[in-house]
Amino acid sequence: MFCQNLQYLDISQNNFTGIISPHFLQTHSSLTYLKFGENSFSGSLPPEVGKLIHLADFNVSHNQLAGGIPISLADSSDLENLYMQSNFFQGTIPPNLASLKSIQQLDLSRNNLTGSIPKELEKLQFLRYLDLSYNDIEGEVPNTGVFSNASQISLIGNNKLCGGIPELEFPPCPLIKGKNRGKLKVIILLSIVLPATLLVLVFLLLPNNNMSRNKISEYGMGLVASTQGDVYSYGILLLEMITGRRPTDDIFVGDLDLHNYVNGALHERVPEILDPLLLLEGDENRNMTPGGETINGGREIDCIISLLKFGLKCSARLPNDRMHMNEAVRKLHLIKDVFLGVRVHQENFEA
Template sequence: MNLGTLYALDFFAAATNSLGTNQPNELTSFLTSLSNCSNVQFLDLSANHFNGLLPRSIANLSTKIIWFDLKDNYISGNIPLGIENLVNLQCLFLDQNLLTGSIPNSIGKLSVLEKLFLHNNNISGEIPSSIRNLSRLGVLGLSINMIEGSIPISLGNCTNLQQIYLGYNHLTGAIPYQIFGLSSLIILSLSQNYLTGLLPQEVGNLKNLDGLYASKNKLFGEIPATLGNCEVLEFLHIDGNLFKGIIPTTFRQLKGIQELDVSRNNLSGQIPRFLGEFRFFQYLNLSYNMFDGEVPNEGVFKNISAFSVVGNNKLCGGIKLLQLPTCPTQVFNKRKQLFNHRVIVLIVTLTIVLLSLCILAIIYRNKRSKQQVKLASPLQNQYLQLSFGELFQATNGFSPSNLIGEGGYGSVYKGILNSNEQIIAVKVLKLHKCGANKSFVTECEALKNIRHRNLVKTITACSSIDFKGNDFKALVFEFMENGSLENWLHPSLLEQHEPKNLNFVQRLNIAIDVACALDYLHHHCEMAFIHCDLKPSNILLDGDLCAHVSDFGLAKIFSATNGISIHQQSSSIGIRGTIGYVAPEYGMGGEVSTQSDMYSYGVLLLEMFTGKKPTSNMFIGNVNLHSYVKMCLPEQVMQIVDLQIILEMEEEPSRSMQSSTTNISKLEACLVPIFQIGVSCSTEMPSERMSVKDVLKELHKIRNVFLGVSGQRH
């Protein structure tokens, strides 16, 4: 197609056709042919079949062009730097393609740009700081990519922004308060990232905010009461974070709210009755928090399909379909006013006596707590004895600034013991969670019977009471200064200022370390242990990047002689393990075995060398991490390997003075058997999975081949 002779052409729209089918260079040819059309202002080629790279020839398009639409095609490669030449461009649509690379800093030269849509691609890197120059920008669509780094403060300079879509990326750090100075903002979408910190109080400045989506991040603290100032807010989704406290009373001002999702946080208190007064509610999710008291039965609470309160174990009342216990009632008997003087005196006397006894009991209990009376440690006497008070002091009162991890049954804090200045990790059990006590007992039972260099070292356990007289249980471990494997493979706030990466040998060493731990647990203990929850967040790295398997709260312990389970699974806990890593036979109610751990190990191995989580949004339908890797073996192995491995290898000086090409070839030769091991271990049939002994044998061979001669750690 050649339109180069249509010099007066100013409008061309060919959306939703079949242009580009089986023609890899058709887009380049077409855009090149438009170079002579100096009057083109509108170009729409969306929803076609164009593929290949976005050509540099777009730099030669008419400088009058204001609308450029190539969305919903199959365009790959980087965004060309020459795009900055389209100085009058107002709307740029490149979404729903296969673009890679980073957003060029030159994008900031498109000073009149009003709409930028790049979502649903494979774009990585950081949001360029030059975006501050797009003062007319009204819509920024960058969701569903692999964008890293923090949200730039400079977005606050784009004073005309109405819609910001940054969800489903790898963004880290805090939400900059400058964004909440954008008075015109209507939609702010930040879900499915790794954002941390507080939701700034300045959110209340967004008087025109219609939708706030910040689900599945790591935001903590209380929900700001200032959100009640966003009186036109209709959609508020902040589920899957670490918020605590109550639902602010100022929320009664959100009269137009349609959807409110605060599930999977740590919220407490009673469910506000005013939520039942909102007329436009279509969806209310309060599940998996710590709410207590009566569930209202007005408004949205009448429609069982419109709200959820599951996972709050202290609720009562509500509509009958909830099947919650009846709330206790206080009966006030008017006949008490007719009691004679003697009965009143008797009641008063008894009340005083009972109050006195209660006060004495409280004083005694507090005294007992302050004296640091310890209950018997489940790990017996050979371990260091630590009290609640010592752990409280070591962690600065379990300060949020010391929080280094959060799990289903416990929170992990960094601490320093005053007695010897030893750095420790303290796992405090969430005793209100169903199954937490069982998890504590199971982990203690496991830890007192096992010891291996690739298992986390246990210092002690503490089963006591806190200063308020509440039960307190904690496990104390040796601190691992390099954190979890999860934070290395999928960096969070801890790595945003100084990113850390694992090279090929380091990943291989970690894979061997984990296999050694499993070999010990399965075959070399007095009782066989099955971990049941092997995943990157449960693998901790010390100063030498040596791996240590942790978290035995879900472990199953078997007799070494007859294979009978020592601790039967509790039905109250349900399916153990983590989605994406749990073996399919266990998820369908089958018995766990050592092969269940091998399935998790196989998934872990594939994740380590592809850099992709098994729960990634890219895996849909029948495609999972296992099948994704299997389809690419062996010819396309370099297309699925974590790009960071290749970059690290290219940057490292070769000790043998080999060329970069030779090193890459050797890497490819070693990656194929590694992925084959991962695929074999994560196959659906347990009987077809490799044993841990065979895995260790093969991984040692691979490491020896890659290193040349020695199998020693680097």
């Protein structure tokens, strides 16, 4: 099917099965209304949906779609109504959905979404209906924007939420002072990363280390087990920990993998790719830029960026471009010392 100037397509309430064709989405960028609801479409929602730059109304509700919500949806900047309820979508709600400045109705209910509610959604001034009910969302509920009116939002069925306006009747959130929360999370991250690195290093230095090398695989790169392979796996693991993404997530198609995903956001969009649990409500880090005027002089975000650069260096595609494990340990200690204020920026954070 190819209609170059197709603008309106409604095939809802049928018995269509199979996947939503990426090719169809890519070749029908003129669409403004697209309704696939109440069918039996399965698979993931292709990232090519972002090619529909004129799309105003998009409905894929009541299907069997799974995988993550494509971050490319934010490229459909004219969206006014987005209905994705009653599917099997999983993962976190992309914070960049806040770039849908014209969005009026957003329904993501009855899926398997996890993580926190992106605080950025508070900024959507035309959003008048938001339904996130019956997922597994957790953390603090924002309290401004659409979240300030209980009649415009539905959050029921998410038993791990807290805070928000009193009308929502969620329990109070555990009290952690905002000025210490970001620092605490980064310290916890470093506390996990450093011992793990040292453990790998010990394995590598043992006279008989074949078992450790076999256990630390190279994520299907097909290369012979080696210290460079161990470093690669460690780098990917670190990127997973910071972003909350796995190399097998559905958003990674074609040339886009976890390494490129992080590398492309490193300089200007770091908060967009971080695991939402690192940026819970109240964190000064949420909209931070490197070196920003925040608690600890911006050390939290600088530390996270340094860890991302470290993970990228370890997971370079060519083995000879990767960092050696003993150098990795030294770099991690440097990052920790600078973050805690034990050492000033005597050498570049970059790996």
